[in-house]
Amino acid sequence: MATNDNGNWFSITEALEKLNISRRTLYDRINKDELTTKKEGRNRFIWLDVNILESSTLHKDKHTDGIVKQLQLQVSYLKDLVDRLELELKETRQRSDTIILKMADDHQLLLESINKKPFWKFW
Numbered sequence: 213m214a215t216n217d218n219g220n221w222f223s224i225t226e227a228l229e230k231l232n233i234s235r236r237t238l239y240d241r242i243n244k245d246e247l248t249t250k251k252e253g254r255n256r257f258i259w260l261d262v263n264i265l266e267s268s269t270l271h272k273d274k275h276t277d278g279i280v281k282q283l284q285l286q287v288s289y290l291k292d293l294v295d296r297l298e299l300e301l302k303e304t305r306q307r308s309d310t311i312i313l314k315m316a317d318d319h320q321l322l323l324e325s326i327n328k329k330p331f332w333k334f335w
Contacts, residue, residue, distance in 0.1 A: 238258070
């Protein structure tokens with residue numbers, strides 16, 4: 213695979229970041245001669261031209277767009293769920309407050325009815 217002037221040499225780590233692929237996939241592409249490499253001392257460099265970088269970015273953008281749409285749907289579903297649960301909680305609190313108030317009123321009436329006759333008067 214020939215290198216033209218539309219790219220640059222990148223280290224393995226940089227190539228992984230640029231292409232957004234795993235190390236195993238990168239080495240598979242090298243073994244299939246899909247990518248050009250050179251070795252300087254102990255370091256290996258990968259030639260990435262503009263076309264490869266653009267296709268990788270397009271693939272990543274399409275994949276990311278799908279994930280973003282899915283996450284937006286999940287967020288809207290969860291917001292609806294939270295709103296519904298907050299409404300149910302509000303209604304439950306109102307119901308319990310009403311029951312407590314009714315019980316307090318009944319208790320007060322019961323105390324008043326007992327206090328009408330002194331305890332030493334039986335008739």
